[in-house]
Amino acid sequence: MRLALWFLGVFGVAAAVALFAGNNQGTITLFWPPYRVDLSLNLVLLLTALLFFFMHLAWRALAALFAMPGLARRWRIQHQERAIAQALLDAISHLIAGRYVRARRAAELVLDRDRAMAASGEPLTYSARLRTLAHLLAAESAQVLQDKQAREAHFHNALEQSASRDAQEMRDGMQLRAARWALEDRDAAAALTGLDDLSQGASRRTIALRLRLKAARLARQPRLALETARLLAKHRAFSEIAALGLLRSLALELVATAHDTEQLLAVWQQLDGAEKTTPEVALEASRCMLQMGGDVDIALAWLLPVWERMAEGAGTLTDVQRIKLVLGLQSAFALASGPPQALWLKRIEHAQMTNPGDPVLQYLAGVTCLQLQLWGKAQQLLKQALPRLQHAGLERSAWAALAELAEQRGDTVEAAQAWKSAATTGIL
Numbered sequence: 001m002r003l004a005l006w007f008l009g010v011f012g013v014a015a016a017v018a019l020f021a022g023n024n025q026g027t028i029t030l031f032w033p034p035y036r037v038d039l040s041l042n043l044v045l046l047l048t049a050l051l052f053f054f055m056h057l058a059w060r061a062l063a064a065l066f067a068m069p070g071l072a073r074r075w076r077i078q079h080q081e082r083a084i085a086q087a088l089l090d091a092i093s094h095l096i097a098g099r100y101v102r103a104r105r106a107a108e109l110v111l112d113r114d115r116a117m118a119a120s121g122e123p124l125t126y127s128a129r130l131r132t133l134a135h136l137l138a139a140e141s142a143q144v145l146q147d148k149q150a151r152e153a154h155f156h157n158a159l160e161q162s163a164s165r166d167a168q169e170m171r172d173g174m175q176l177r178a179a180r181w182a183l184e185d186r187d188a189a190a191a192l193t194g195l196d197d198l199s200q201g202a203s204r205r206t207i208a209l210r211l212r213l214k215a216a217r218l219a220r221q222p223r224l225a226l227e228t229a230r231l232l233a234k235h236r237a238f239s240e241i242a243a244l245g246l247l248r249s250l251a252l253e254l255v256a257t258a259h260d261t262e263q264l265l266a267v268w269q270q271l272d273g274a275e276k277t278t279p280e281v282a283l284e285a286s287r288c289m290l291q292m293g294g295d296v297d298i299a300l301a302w303l304l305p306v307w308e309r310m311a312e313g314a315g316t317l318t319d320v321q322r323i324k325l326v327l328g329l330q331s332a333f334a335l336a337s338g339p340p341q342a343l344w345l346k347r348i349e350h351a352q353m354t355n356p357g358d359p360v361l362q363y364l365a366g367v368t369c370l371q372l373q374l375w376g377k378a379q380q381l382l383k384q385a386l387p388r389l390q391h392a393g394l395e396r397s398a399w400a401a402l403a404e405l406a407e408q409r410g411d412t413v414e415a416a417q418a419w420k421s422a423a424t425t426g427i428l
Contacts, residue, residue: 084110104150106137138154139152247275267285276302310325326364363382399425
């Protein structure tokens with residue numbers, strides 16, 4: 001359709017020109033004394049059109065002649081740019097492929113060509129970013145090749161180039177790479193220093209938080225590592241199971257840094273609610289509190305959430321956690337006296353009635369009654385629990401408690417038999 005309309009337009013113009021030129025009787029007279037020249041109007045129009053056409057051609061020819069130096073300059077720049085782009089691609093390709101010597105040479109070739117262009121008075125508009133990237137690639141290759149001197153030289157040159165306005169966005173990336181290099185060299189202090197120099201936005205990126213977590217663990221700073229792991233878990237950088245395991249292990253490391261009760265209380269305040277109710281963390285913190293001779297009531301308060309999880313039913317705690325909880329409560333009851341034990345006895349009896357076939361709860365109720373001097377009830381519960389206890393430590397402790405009860409009654413034969421059973425438990 002468009003072609004048909006174009007032909008119709010051409011035919012219309014041709015018809016109009018034919019009508020105008022065919023019946024045009026006009027003339028143009030030129031007076032040049034003593035001469036007179038009469039020219040047809042059609043001829044004048046034709047000559048005018050030809051004159052315009054040739055002048056246009058001449059102008060185009062002159063413009064092309066004067067543009068040749070610019071075209072030559074543009075061709076040289078394009079040629080150099082293509083060579084630089086090729087060298088840069090070679091550097092990246094060699095680095096990915098593990099050919100680090102070739103990658104370093106290609107990056108240095110990029111720098112040489114860029115310097116040549118700058119020396120010729122034709123610097124690239126993106127020269128700062130190009131030099132920054134080339135230095136960074138060369139430094140990365142030098143890091144793998146264990147050439148620390150070359151790596152530092154290229155890195156400092158890259159930092160200088162990144163001071164330019166168009167290359168400032170690469171500065172954070174370079175500092176992240178430097179932090180990773182420091183971690184590879186096992187220099188946690190340098191890695192943390194480099195990460196602290198990041199901008200506020202870059203320091204909260206996932207890659208920066210991962211590096212900070214590794215550096216904090218390498219520097220044995222569990223508090224910083226725990227705070228960083230919380231941020232990573234909040235950003236969903238780990239799976240839910242991996243995040244729980246990591247936070248648990250870091251919380252345990254933080255608890256292990258306490259050397260007295262005041263430090264332990266300070267560490268406990270730094271933990272969040274989920275970490276405080278984690279069985280392993282609560283059990284370890286209460287054990288440390290009792291071992292340091294701290295407040296028994298505080299240790300029992302830390303164990304209360306774990307006990308409530310255990311009292312909810314089977315499956316909430318593992319067997320190892322249940323045994324540790326029972327041993328921790330037993331140790332706390334041995335140091336406590338009065339109302340706390342009586343209150344816990346009510347809780348233990350309620351849990352025992354809910355799970356009457358649980359030998360661990362029967363054992364715990366028995367040792368609690370023993371601490372409260374309820375001798376008959378303690379003996380009954382311990383004897384009921386003994387045949388079903390699967391843990392050698394609990395079984396040995398139960399026999400020892402029965403031996404103490406027999407000695408208090410004056411039954412030396414039964415006491416000797418109980419002590420013998422306690423001594424031989426776990427040997428076979």
